[in-house]
Each structure stands twice: as C-alpha cells, then as structure tokens.
Amino acid sequence: MSGISEQAAKALGDALGAEHAALWVYGLANAFVGEARVRSAIEEAVDAHTRLRDTAERAMRRAGLTPTPAQPAYDVGGDVANQSKAVELLITTETDCQVGWRSVLDSTEDAGMRRTALEGLTTSATRATRWRLTLGRQPAAEDFPGQRA
Structure with missing residues (x-):
C-alpha cells in the first residue's frame, strides 16, 4: 500500500462505504418527500455526497487501492412509508457519514485527505442538523459529530 497507512486506508474505505450508502438512501428518501424545500435539500445533499464519494475513490486509487463499489441495495432497518420516516433515515445516514469521515x-496526517475528511464531517x-430541524427535534445539533456512541 503506497502513501497511506493501513488504518487510514480502512478509514477511507469506511467513509467511501458510508457515501455509497448515503447516495442510495437519498434516492430512496426522494420517493417519499412532498415538500419542495425538502426535495431541494435532497438534491443539494446528493451533489455533495457524489463529490465526496468521487474524491474518496480518487484518493484510494492514488494510494494504489481498489475502491469498493456500491452495493445494489442497503438495509434501512424498517419501513419507509412517508416523509417523516424518510427524514429519520437521512439523519441516520448523515450520522454514519460523520463517523466515517471523523x-x-x-x-x-495527509493535508489533502484531512481537508476532505473535515468537509465530509462538517457538511454531514x-x-x-437541518434534518432534525425539519422534524422539529431539539436539540437539533449534536455535540462532537462523528464520535462513536
């Protein structure tokens, strides 16, 4: 493995996996939203997750690694039947991305990877937070994003 440690390679692979899952989940959630503002936020999130996924894949290739492809489907742990359930799922997927990027x-110590990770962590x-506000949850922001429970 050239350029990055085994630990960093695993972390980057996990972050990539979270990005793949996020893109799939956003596609699913989009089928259950009715409000234009929520649909717009989903489109914005898909663009951001696509950029992060592509950046992670490029970083892995530069390091001589083969990026893991997206799965054909992901287990969402229950039924998604309305906008509220879809937004709950989006909170979960953003939390998973935070853990991956953190x-x-x-x-x-690589400055470029750290910039990407910081972008992934903060945007997720x-x-x-935006999705918690959509559901009226308080507190909307959590302490120490990406910290494992």
Whole structure:
C-alpha cells in the first residue's frame, strides 16, 4: 500500500462505504418527500455526497487501492412509508457519514485527505442538523459529530 497507512486506508474505505450508502438512501428518501424545500435539500445533499464519494475513490486509487463499489441495495432497518420516516433515515445516514469521515480525520496526517475528511464531517453534521430541524427535534445539533456512541 503506497502513501497511506493501513488504518487510514480502512478509514477511507469506511467513509467511501458510508457515501455509497448515503447516495442510495437519498434516492430512496426522494420517493417519499412532498415538500419542495425538502426535495431541494435532497438534491443539494446528493451533489455533495457524489463529490465526496468521487474524491474518496480518487484518493484510494492514488494510494494504489481498489475502491469498493456500491452495493445494489442497503438495509434501512424498517419501513419507509412517508416523509417523516424518510427524514429519520437521512439523519441516520448523515450520522454514519460523520463517523466515517471523523475516522479518516483521526487516522491520517495527509493535508489533502484531512481537508476532505473535515468537509465530509462538517457538511454531514450540518445536514443532520437541518434534518432534525425539519422534524422539529431539539436539540437539533449534536455535540462532537462523528464520535462513536
């Protein structure tokens, strides 16, 4: 493995996996939203997750690693039948992305990877906060985004 440690490679692979899952989940959630503002936020999130996924894949290839492809489907742990349930699922997927990117941040000294990880962590935390506000949850923002429970 050239360029990054085994720990950083695993963390980057996990973050990539979270991004793949997020893109799939956003596609699913989009089928259950009715409000234009929610649909617009989903489109914005898909663009951001696509950029992060592509960046993670490029970083892995530069390091001589083969990025894991997306799965054909993901287990969402229950039924999604309305906008509220879809938004709950979006909070979960953003939390998973936070954990993935925080792990990258904690496992590398590479400035470029750290910038990407910080972007992934902060944008996922911001989106999770937005989704909590959509559901009227308080507190909307969580302490220490990406920290494992």
